[in-house]
Amino acid sequence: MIRKVLGNQGVRFILVGLFNTGVDFGIYAVLVWFNVSPYVANYISTAIAMTSSYYMNRTYTFKSTGAAKKREVAMFFIVTIFGLWVLQPLTIFGAKTALAATGVNDFILSLLAKVVATLVSLTWNYGMYSRVVFATKGEHTADD
Numbered sequence: 001m002i003r004k005v006l007g008n009q010g011v012r013f014i015l016v017g018l019f020n021t022g023v024d025f026g027i028y029a030v031l032v033w034f035n036v037s038p039y040v041a042n043y044i045s046t047a048i049a050m051t052s053s054y055y056m057n058r059t060y061t062f063k064s065t066g067a068a069k070k071r072e073v074a075m076f077f078i079v080t081i082f083g084l085w086v087l088q089p090l091t092i093f094g095a096k097t098a099l100a101a102t103g104v105n106d107f108i109l110s111l112l113a114k115v116v117a118t119l120v121s122l123t124w125n126y127g128m129y130s131r132v133v134f135a136t137k138g139e140h141t142a143d144d
Helices: 001-008 009-033 038-061 071-103 106-133
Strands: none
Touching: 001 009, 001 106, 009 038, 009 106, 038 071, 071 106
């Protein structure tokens, strides 16, 4: 049963995502706690989590074999950087702006905004990783 569940690519993506989200959030929270701008904290925390994510997704989630191709590495970082460094900051800004009038503590507000931003980037990443970055032969890729 467990082997069957872990054999599902989507489940493996979620597990890897949870681990790297923990890394991302942990670093982000510590930096924001020490009054680092949420935007700067996001760039730092996501850069560290992104590097971990590449290796874990390549080997475990999508079971990509052979030497990493330059295209694969480049596409992974392009897709991930867009999700983490474009979509997330825009979402953090939008969420914080929308919730600013609630009177919620700025630290909590920053964490809530990060949760929303993470959901946006996770959706983007899975779609692009499975269809473009780690697509196997016969599947649709950006080169088609």
